Amino acid sequence: xxxxxxxxPPFFALLLxxxxxxxxCLLGNDKEKxxxxxxxxxxxxxKGADTSNHVSLRFGDTNSNDIVVRRLNSKHVRRxxxxxxxxxxxxxxxxxxxCMVDQFxxxxxxxxxxxxxxxxxxxxxxxWRPGFVQVRSLEGPHxxxxxxxxxRVLPRHVWHGFDTCPGEVTPFGIKRNRxx
Numbered sequence: 001x002x003x004x005x006x007x008x009p010p011f012f013a014l015l016l017x018x019x020x021x022x023x024x025c026l027l028g029n030d031k032e033k034x035x036x037x038x039x040x041x042x043x044x045x046x047k048g049a050d051t052s053n054h055v056s057l058r059f060g061d062t063n064s065n066d067i068v069v070r071r072l073n074s075k076h077v078r079r080x081x082x083x084x085x086x087x088x089x090x091x092x093x094x095x096x097x098x099c100m101v102d103q104f105x106x107x108x109x110x111x112x113x114x115x116x117x118x119x120x121x122x123x124x125x126x127x128w129r130p131g132f133v134q135v136r137s138l139e140g141p142h143x144x145x146x147x148x149x150x151x152r153v154l155p156r157h158v159w160h161g162f163d164t165c166p167g168e169v170t171p172f173g174i175k176r177n178r179x180x
Contacts, residue, residue: 035110036138038103039072042131044151045099053124055096057106059115059135059145062165067108096128111137115145119161122154129153 039057043049060066072095095102115135122128130150137143148162168175 033110034107037067037106037108038136038138039069039106040101040103040132040134040136041072041096042101042133043096043098044129044131046129047098048127049129050098051096051122051124051126051128052094053122053126053128055128056121056123057118057133058121058159058161059118061111061113061115061143063112065109065111067106067111069104069106069108072104072106096130110139111143114143116165117161117163118145118148119159120150120154121159122156124156127153 041055043051055072057069057072058066095104115137118133118135120130120133129152132147132149132151134147135145146164150161154160
């Protein structure tokens with residue numbers, strides 16, 4: 001195909017535009033903003049409620065902003081008083097002990113609406129009985145979750161929790177507004 005006036009410049013303009021668009025998309029994904037969350041976990045006071053197993057956490061909002069923490073107990077921050085939000089210690093110690101409230105700091109994708117679902121997963125051989133879990137968004141209190149109450153032994157190796165995202169009852173079941 002020979003060069004004729006007017007055929008190559010549009011082709012190169014289209015090629016240049018495609019390359020610039022692809023570069024913009026690749027660079028745009030790297031700049032996704034991360035936010036900090038304070039996760040408060042209470043272990044109930046029942047004998048044998050503690051665990052030394054790996055605990056994973058998954059939470060998010062109605063806009064498909066899903067945050068997964070693969071190993072929550074590796075990022076322990078501090079122990080807090082269950083009745084008062086004061087800090088009892090800032091030293092590292094084993095989390096998820098009987099009758100203790102632990103606080104963790106995690107980083108993840110930013111939520112754009114209030115946190116409405118939370119799941120825990122226990123990996124290991126022993127049992128764990130969490131009392132409650134709450135996730136506070138440090139970006140804004142209006143995005144924080146309510147308390148999610150468990151108060152029972154968590155099943156092992158499966159996600160177990162609550163989804164309080166708005167939904168609509170239909171003849172086929174509950175239709176979630178959350179984008180999956």
